Amino acid sequence: MIEHADDFRDTLMQIKTGNLKNARTTKIQLSPITETRHAVQLSQPKFAEKLGISVNTLRSWEQGLRKPSGAAKTLLELLHRRPELIHELHA
Template sequence: MPKATLSEPLARAKRAIKSPVTKIRIGARLSQTKFAALMGISVRTLQDWEQGRRSPSGAAKTLLRVAEKHPDVLREAVKNDRTIF
């Protein structure tokens, strides 16, 4: 049996998740805490988005689109900005 790569479990997890916000966060390989800090929102708000209780609007939607297309940019932002934590 071929050895699974790290990207295969990630791809399976992303297919199983229905929330687009969760898919974007997982694609960026960030925890809820780090992703929420980067977005400038509370973890509770992020959880509400991920569970469909609330929807992002305005600038948050734009940032989510950027995160979806360029998750590496978010990871770099977190890595280079120690003030987030």
């Protein structure tokens, strides 16, 4: 337990001094749907409302649990290329 406390203290000191050369970083790969939603700065509920879908459906798409198909897939591909078009959709 004390060993972990020392590691934690050392990490905090590295952050404080900006000495992060040996720090481990993790890059998170966002789904194209999540990237699009972030690009237009909308929350999941607001983005789902614009698309006319439930928040649960959007979450499952963003998490890769399900994939959109048909018109939804086409619309999302278009919005990924031209995110500003989201504002043309009426909810």
